[in-house]
Amino acid sequence: MAHADLTRDVAHDGRPYHHGDLSRALVQAGRRILEKEGPAGLSLRAVAREAGVSPAAPYHHFKDKCDLMAAVASEGWQELGVAVAEARAKASDARHGLSEIGVAYVIFARKNPALYRLMYDTACDSEDMPKHAKEESSGWGQVRAALIEVGVDPENDHELKLATIASWCAAHGVAEMAGFKDFEELKAEMGGEEAFIRALLDHLGIYARHVRTRHAA
Amino acid sequence: MAHADLTRDVAHDGRPYHHGDLSRALVQAGRRILEKEGPAGLSLRAVAREAGVSPAAPYHHFKDKCDLMAAVASEGWQELGVAVAEARAKASDARHGLSEIGVAYVIFARKNPALYRLMYDTACDSEDMPKHAKEESSGWGQVRAALIEVGVDPENDHELKLATIASWCAAHGVAEMAGFKDFEELKAEMGGEEAFIRALLDHLGIYARHVRTRHAA
DNA sequence: CGATCATCTGAACGATGTCAAGATAATCTT
DNA sequence: AAGATTATCTTGACATCGTTCAGATGATCG
Numbered sequence: 001m002a003h004a005d006l007t008r009d010v011a012h013d014g015r016p017y018h019h020g021d022l023s024r025a026l027v028q029a030g031r032r033i034l035e036k037e038g039p040a041g042l043s044l045r046a047v048a049r050e051a052g053v054s055p056a057a058p059y060h061h062f063k064d065k066c067d068l069m070a071a072v073a074s075e076g077w078q079e080l081g082v083a084v085a086e087a088r089a090k091a092s093d094a095r096h097g098l099s100e101i102g103v104a105y106v107i108f109a110r111k112n113p114a115l116y117r118l119m120y121d122t123a124c125d126s127e128d129m130p131k132h133a134k135e136e137s138s139g140w141g142q143v144r145a146a147l148i149e150v151g152v153d154p155e156n157d158h159e160l161k162l163a164t165i166a167s168w169c170a171a172h173g174v175a176e177m178a179g180f181k182d183f184e185e186l187k188a189e190m191g192g193e194e195a196f197i198r199a200l201l202d203h204l205g206i207y208a209r210h211v212r213t214r215h216a217a
Numbered sequence: 218m219a220h221a222d223l224t225r226d227v228a229h230d231g232r233p234y235h236h237g238d239l240s241r242a243l244v245q246a247g248r249r250i251l252e253k254e255g256p257a258g259l260s261l262r263a264v265a266r267e268a269g270v271s272p273a274a275p276y277h278h279f280k281d282k283c284d285l286m287a288a289v290a291s292e293g294w295q296e297l298g299v300a301v302a303e304a305r306a307k308a309s310d311a312r313h314g315l316s317e318i319g320v321a322y323v324i325f326a327r328k329n330p331a332l333y334r335l336m337y338d339t340a341c342d343s344e345d346m347p348k349h350a351k352e353e354s355s356g357w358g359q360v361r362a363a364l365i366e367v368g369v370d371p372e373n374d375h376e377l378k379l380a381t382i383a384s385w386c387a388a389h390g391v392a393e394m395a396g397f398k399d400f401e402e403l404k405a406e407m408g409g410e411e412a413f414i415r416a417l418l419d420h421l422g423i424y425a426r427h428v429r430t431r432h433a434a
Numbered sequence: 435c436g437a438t439c440a441t442c443t444g445a446a447c448g449a450t451g452t453c454a455a456g457a458t459a460a461t462c463t464t
Numbered sequence: 465a466a467g468a469t470t471a472t473c474t475t476g477a478c479a480t481c482g483t484t485c486a487g488a489t490g491a492t493c494g
Contacts, residue, residue, distance in 0.1 A: 124393070128398055169417060170421055172390040262449075270474090276453080439492080440492095458473075459471090459473095
């Protein structure tokens with residue numbers, strides 16, 4: 001049974017209860033449903049059903065439906081964080097590191113569209129950036145570090161902050177836009193979605209330079 | 218009564234029925250609720266209540282809840298279109314026209330956050346860009362025209378399309394990111410949200426140039 | 435072993451999206 | 465102008481949802 005497996009590796013701080021570790025099981029069930037049924041099918045009751053417990057059981061681990069969703073989202077932000085870190089580590093130089101972060105971000109969002117949407121919705125509802133996104137180890141810190149490596153003055157906090165936010169805006173924008181079917185043809189022409197994504201992220205820089213150059217002339 | 222008013226100005230193609238023009242009334246009620254209660258309070262029944270009809274009445278005008286929401290969203294896209302057009306018209310030269318489009322887009326989204334969210338969600342659900350966004354008169358067409366004015370080769374469809382999409386990504390990213398409370402302090406330092414928005418949109422170009430310049434050196 | 439406490443179940447409440455059947459009023463036909 | 469037709473709205477019902485509360489169940493600790 002799944003019980004045993006779960007009870008096993010959860011010796012973290014003394015919580016091998018009834019079910020084993022329901023809170024973790026619920027979060028996993030949530031992700032499973034999210035992948036299979038999309039955001040529409042993600043109800044508290046469905047999650048409880050999938051985890052094999054009564055509809056009221058989750059309330060002993062999460063105060064709300066939103067609270068559960070936030071937990072699922074949080075897991076998502078953590079995974080995004082490692083995906084980004086891996087991509088940066090693989091890059092050959094600083095400049096590529098920065099752009100690989102963007103690509104990894106967008107690809108993660110595109111591979112888990114429902115999860116990414118949930119992640120963002122949760123962040124918006126709390127009117128705060130997701131806390132996992134702000135930790136040094138994940139997205140925010142990675143971008144910050146990459147920007148410094150690439151030449152942004154670490155002393156100029158104003159500038160550094162703006163550059164980080166702007167990078168994030170670009171990645172988020174591309175992440176949500178890249179899914180539209182209208183672009184399928186264009187993607188095919190370019191040899192796949194990743195090329196499309198790279199071109200867009202790149203363009204978000206180039207195009208403005210183009211404009212400025214022309215204006216300066 | 219509101220009935221009479223509505224029945225009056227709806228002589229467009231012969232539909233002064235029972236209520237007057239319920240479909241329009243429902244869409245307006247939807248927007249009112251959206252502003253007042255946020256997206257959470259936007260239920261079919263609440264909309265019907267606000268419009269003064271039974272919960273089943275909307276089904277004679279919209280096949281679904283989603284269908285009604287799509288109608289509300291559609292109205293939003295149209296308004297965004299005129300806001301963008303006005304901004305472009307006011308700009309002194311082509312380059313400013315392009316950036317004013319971006320600013321107008323983001324400001325609209327920030328002034329109607331719930332509506333903008335609904336607009337985007339509806340678009341994502343249909344897996345297609347909203348049709349109103351694609352029409353020549355609105356967002357897409359405006360950006361396209363502005364890009365051509367600014368120097369992008371209209372013959373190079375590939376490039377033009379990419380540039381348009383990229384602009385859109387930037388605007389969307391900034392629109393959704395600018396609302397986080399984490400940035401409040403930074404906004405204040407910069408003298409308000411609009412300055413913050415302008416800086417971000419601008420940065421989305423500058424920063425990449427910065428990187429490229431450094432790399433080329 | 436018994437008490438205590440966290441955990442889960444069962445049943446219930448109000449609200450929601452949706453549908454079918456019937457009432458009502460506008461439109462069309464003759 | 466009267467009857468038939470069609471579109472519009474209401475009523476009532478159903479399944480599902482989020483949430484709560486009283487009680488059952490099992491673990492933990494004395």
